[in-house]
Amino acid sequence: MPQVSPQPNLTVDPAEVARFEALGEEWWDPKGKMAPLHAINPARLAFLRDVIVRHFGHDPRSLRPLKGLRVLDIGCGGGLISEPMARMGADMVGIDPSAGNVEIASAHAARADLTIDYRATTAEELADAGERFDVVMALEVVEHVADVGLFVRRAVEMVQPNGLFIGSTLNRTGKSFALAIVGAEYVLRWLPRGTHRWDKFVTPGEFEASLAAGGFEMRELAGLSFDPLRGTWALSADTDVNYFIVAGPMG
Amino acid sequence: MTASAQTHTPASGRADVVIAGAGLAGLSLALALRDGLGRDAAITVLDPAFARGTWGDPRASAIAAGARRLLTVLGVWDKVAQAAEPMRTMVVTDSRTRDVARPVFLTFDGEVEAGEAFAYMVPNAVLQQALTEAAQAAGVTLIAEPVRAFSTDRSGVTVSYGADQTLRAPLLVACDGARSRLREMAGIQTVSWAYGQSAITFTVEHERPHEGRAEEHFLPGGPFATLPLPGNRSSVVWTERTAEAQRLVELPAFRFQEELEQRFGLSLGAVKPVTKPSVHPLGFAMARSFIGERFALVGDAAHLIHPIAGQGLNMGLRDVAALAEAITDAARVGLDYASPQVLERYQRWRRFDTLAMGVATDGLNKLFSNHSDALRLMRDVGLGLVDRLPRLKGLFIKDAAGLTGAVPKLMRGVAL
Numbered sequence: 001m002p003q004v005s006p007q008p009n010l011t012v013d014p015a016e017v018a019r020f021e022a023l024g025e026e027w028w029d030p031k032g033k034m035a036p037l038h039a040i041n042p043a044r045l046a047f048l049r050d051v052i053v054r055h056f057g058h059d060p061r062s063l064r065p066l067k068g069l070r071v072l073d074i075g076c077g078g079g080l081i082s083e084p085m086a087r088m089g090a091d092m093v094g095i096d097p098s099a100g101n102v103e104i105a106s107a108h109a110a111r112a113d114l115t116i117d118y119r120a121t122t123a124e125e126l127a128d129a130g131e132r133f134d135v136v137m138a139l140e141v142v143e144h145v146a147d148v149g150l151f152v153r154r155a156v157e158m159v160q161p162n163g164l165f166i167g168s169t170l171n172r173t174g175k176s177f178a179l180a181i182v183g184a185e186y187v188l189r190w191l192p193r194g195t196h197r198w199d200k201f202v203t204p205g206e207f208e209a210s211l212a213a214g215g216f217e218m219r220e221l222a223g224l225s226f227d228p229l230r231g232t233w234a235l236s237a238d239t240d241v242n243y244f245i246v247a248g249p250m251g
Numbered sequence: 252m253t254a255s256a257q258t259h260t261p262a263s264g265r266a267d268v269v270i271a272g273a274g275l276a277g278l279s280l281a282l283a284l285r286d287g288l289g290r291d292a293a294i295t296v297l298d299p300a301f302a303r304g305t306w307g308d309p310r311a312s313a314i315a316a317g318a319r320r321l322l323t324v325l326g327v328w329d330k331v332a333q334a335a336e337p338m339r340t341m342v343v344t345d346s347r348t349r350d351v352a353r354p355v356f357l358t359f360d361g362e363v364e365a366g367e368a369f370a371y372m373v374p375n376a377v378l379q380q381a382l383t384e385a386a387q388a389a390g391v392t393l394i395a396e397p398v399r400a401f402s403t404d405r406s407g408v409t410v411s412y413g414a415d416q417t418l419r420a421p422l423l424v425a426c427d428g429a430r431s432r433l434r435e436m437a438g439i440q441t442v443s444w445a446y447g448q449s450a451i452t453f454t455v456e457h458e459r460p461h462e463g464r465a466e467e468h469f470l471p472g473g474p475f476a477t478l479p480l481p482g483n484r485s486s487v488v489w490t491e492r493t494a495e496a497q498r499l500v501e502l503p504a505f506r507f508q509e510e511l512e513q514r515f516g517l518s519l520g521a522v523k524p525v526t527k528p529s530v531h532p533l534g535f536a537m538a539r540s541f542i543g544e545r546f547a548l549v550g551d552a553a554h555l556i557h558p559i560a561g562q563g564l565n566m567g568l569r570d571v572a573a574l575a576e577a578i579t580d581a582a583r584v585g586l587d588y589a590s591p592q593v594l595e596r597y598q599r600w601r602r603f604d605t606l607a608m609g610v611a612t613d614g615l616n617k618l619f620s621n622h623s624d625a626l627r628l629m630r631d632v633g634l635g636l637v638d639r640l641p642r643l644k645g646l647f648i649k650d651a652a653g654l655t656g657a658v659p660k661l662m663r664g665v666a667l
Contacts, residue, residue, distance in 0.1 A: 030592055038592070045584035063289050063582060084585030111406050112587065 027078025064089030075141035079105035152210035172201035220246035273298035276550030277426030278382035287579030287667035301395035320664035330381035337368035339463035422589035431552035443536035449496040458520025572659035
């Protein structure tokens with residue numbers, strides 16, 4: 001395959017898209033290649049729900065605490081986040097540059113009797129179309145895009161005035177290199193090799209700077225840590241490997 | 252399984268969880284799920300027994316501290332507390348009937364927390380009534396029909412009942428007892444062994460108050476247990492080899508009385524049976540799997556253990572607490588709460604515990620139900636040791652109360 005060099009005004013890196021598209025049906029196999037994403041999912045979803053419910057003053061004990069909110073999932077992949085968010089009542093739009101991913105996500109949602117608006121498109125196209133959302137999420141996305149600054153700017157454009165932007169990604173530290181690249185991809189074989197490129201990881205400082213350039217301020221920073229004994233993930237103050245960043249419009 | 256095109260008849264409905272069986276476990280699960288999933292969740296319980304209206308179970312159950320906390324969270328304990336008798340002491344002895352004095356090896360005087368009895372005796376009928384009323388008040392849908400059949404596909408279960416009615420739900424839970432028909436329909440095998448023993452159960456009245464004392468005498472034929480009921484009454488669980496048990500209940504009343512007095516003793520004054528003694532064969536049975544596709548077994552449908560340690564209902568309520576917590580944790584974050592991962596969590600949580608309890612009570616029973624003097628010496632020494640080590644005894648008591656291990660929230664008295 002010829003190497004596609006990213007153009008400066010493009011937020012999507014075609015080589016990265018091809019890597020994820022190759023996963024195909026594996027997206028939804030909890031014991032398959034995406035097992036680590038399935039393992040981390042409950043902790044991520046709990047964080048998302050809590051942050052959103054707190055911000056909008058909804059009832060956290062409700063089965064549909066996100067009812068009435070229009071939420072965008074950028075880089076939705078097979079729909080591992082979009083589906084649970086829809087079940088929690090959100091009016092979901094999931095976008096992914098890979099048509100293959102969108103197909104898999106749509107088929108899976110149909111089987112689960114969920115209505116989710118999946119589209120094979122990019123954040124910039126959606127922003128250009130003037131779409132607006134209560135919450136815009138970019139989870140494990142910025143480490144795969146061609147131009148982080150541009151991507152974040154276009155993403156926050158779509159956030160309603162009283163809305164939220166939530167991002168998550170891998171920090172560029174020695175620890176994340178050891179754990180995410182060497183550990184997860186090579187030693188534990190959790191993820192297909194080459195899923196991540198450490199030099200593309202984004203530090204919280206860089207993320208915050210990109211948000212600020214788009215007129216957004218950081219409201220919350222939280223880490224996710226793996227407990228090797230229990231095999232589960234939990235929120236923690238340690239943002240060295242995987243972290244969430246929550247932001248809203250300045251002022 | 253054929254993916255038949257479901258014709259949408261007017262008699263089809265939807266639920267979030269369908270529970271088959273409205274016994275103590277089934278109704279507790281329904282209430283726990285109302286607590287965990289909230290008022291907008293549709294919980295449906297099917298049981299032909301609703302049509303009969305009355306629940307004539309004459310037995311009483313020992314409710315351990317953990318199970319009582321669960322019933323408190325579910326708002327049921329208040330309704331049964333009046334009829335509940337706290338067990339404050341448990342005396343365990345090991346002797347032959349003809350021994351003059353019974354050595355007292357274990358005296359479980361402990362309270363689990365200050366002011367908390369380690370178990371309560373509650374008449375099953377009272378508990379059943381309270382749970383049924385609470386379920387009705389909580390908006391649980393009760394249908395007086397048995398489940399006729401069910402079929403599962405990737406997104407849910409279709410449950411058939413009545414003449415031609417169906418219910419569609421993500422999850423079906425079988426709480427339909429030891430001879431679970433749903434377990435059979437799901438093709439889940441059981442492993443079991445019989446003890447060749449039966450329990451004779453009945454209620455006695457005695458002259459003097461029992462002062463909250465439970466006694467368990469390990470006799471050669473099997474354990475003879477008395478459990479305190481309200482007033483001057485006790486529940487008797489008298490284990491014998493099956494032929495002997497059968498012979499005993501067929502004896503003329505005065506002969507049965509003699510046998511009873513020989514075992515019960517006269518420390519509480521004159522004693523007389525006030526319910527008809529009935530015989531229940533004992534066995535240990537456990538389902539090979541507690542789960543299937545969008546299907547779970549709870550309570551006696553999953554396991555039936557020897558009543559020696561009084562743990563049957565407590566184990567069932569532990570199932571309820573664990574399954575309700577696994578379902579709630581998943582549902583709260585929008586995950587499919589009937590997915591293999593969620594059901595696996597429930598199974599991992601409960602299976603080891605069940606097997607351990609089954610083996611422990613079986614071992615305990617074998618140890619105490621034979622005549623070997625060597626074994627007798629071993630258990631005398633063994634139990635004596637436990638009695639002398641306060642820390643170990645505390646653990647033993649907490650275990651009898653069902654509070655050790657990875658305890659589900661409801662068993663700790665914490666709402667979901």
